Amino acid sequence: MPLPVPKYPELILTPYPTLPVSKSAEKLLRQLSDKELKADETYSVTKACLTAPAGKNYLYTLAPYWWECDGKWERRDGQRNPVCDKADGQKQLQSMAQAVHSLSFAAQALGRAEYAERATKLIRTFFLDEETKMCPEVLYSQCCLGDDPVCGDKTFIIASRYLILVSQALRVLQLPDDVSAGMKAWVGAQVAWIDSSKQGADARASGNNITDWLHALYASHLAYLDSSKAQEYAKGVFASLTCKSPAETFAPELERTRPRHYVQFTLEALFILAPIAGNGAPPPEVTAWLKALIEFARTVPAGELEAEREADARYGPALAWFDRLLLRWEGGSVPEQEPDGSAWEGGWNQRARLSWALI
Template structure:
């Protein structure tokens, strides 16, 4: 716990200096003409070298185009913003040092509230592809961090004296408007939108809606999305726990993990609302538990992952919070042991932040049995 806490403070001290963050800082201007609109370029698309102008771009799954990760767009910026506020909020919670709360709150005001710097509550121009689309439904995967990192952070920071009634009103209004966009826009809630995606994208959409609805006190909508999690189990899991939609990807191990992560989050929301997603089985015998067990079977990096080889070396430590959360919920002590006995000593804040956060989940944030 001491090691995890020290790494948290190290990250929070870096976060104190890194912001503030604003969508208005990007170099490119969205088709709307407003830099307040979020904008990103789809990471696996590249110029067509056979065309003089490179248009339309073509897809190379699993191969990230560096142009999608620059300051010209917002995809790196939103990740940096949300992880910084997450670090500051938890540093405030555990240290009770108001400096972390004040900085985190200022970052939130810049991103969500101030007229000149705020993000408009839509993802109309997310993951655009030059020559093909100004924005695509897959852009909503970019904003998952506005739910899975930000909502708990806001709840924690709202305990600070620096958080005002106006802050509360404005953040509630922003998320209410964003939830409305998630439900009604063709890219998101429409019949061909992200809500209908059959792989991890669809589950992350469901998680955003469920968690924001719960955050806003809309329990009826949150319950509906948890129930929809059963459809995700029906359509995504085989009896052995494998996920065919993710096996198709060039990084099948990563996407198996990346699909389980939001579904576990939905199951945790279900716990709060009296709906059990943990033990639901589809007609094939597939389940969330089977999906997690498949990953546990191959937790040893030396084991031979049966699908694509492009994940090697596999980042198996990222799965450990899932083992702990599910292990506690389902009384699977072997999963809890797998998580708590993982060695995180070689990882650093500056090079291995995802693994450092996995350790933080295990040592600081979730109860162990």
């Protein structure tokens, strides 16, 4: 049975924004940031309904594709089990990351001190305050409740990928000295954990979108800590990737139940990584390779589960994001017009519009 069509498109994570931002981006940044000020909310993994076995300060998420059947747990690729939403630490992380991203770039673009102050408060609460902070070691993400003991695995990177938005925000946000030092230490600790942990090693060796997202997060963190090291790292990754044909690149995803979804998901990670390799825009050989990937992606047929969810009317507008990025990187004129959102009941929401406008 095909998966249902969501009301809104899934949010596509995009690379570090083009600065200065466009007028339409300024408007959306102001609207979203004003909402954050009015809501006066803070976010923390410690607010989650379920907490990790080692304590509340660890990000704790449940693997979405595992289902219990007659006392046994089985994996159903592409079918999200609603029970995983009970461990809602990832929702806290995503809400924080989106808020910090909007507020930080709004403060940079509009010069509003209250936006920067709000982003700083959210960062202190989520990353630095002893009672509410998230540990940089992601030991309990994407757990299967059928495991004993319960523990995370290499897919930690999928649950924590929204930290890329935080890495991007930290590059423009003016922080008090103590918060700046604290975030440098936190991000550095996560990079070190990825380098030293089995989960990090397994993610690097996975050979599919897990590896691509590991590279994207790692390079984004490095771009905040040391831009030259980030560029060197990203260039090294692409040196090993651009020798592959599109069919070889996407081979692991084409065998899955939702090939269109996973091809698009892979493209997100690669497009985040690409401009870091060129310190702003990708090297020409990387841009040419990405173009070939996009052309191949257009030929991918929908899988049985995604026949409706990723129908042509929805898959095409999703790929338009990557066309827009390529046009920007090649120095072309990027139009204000948004993709056609009429195939979704709710159309494009503010967050999606902002991500599009920041390209």
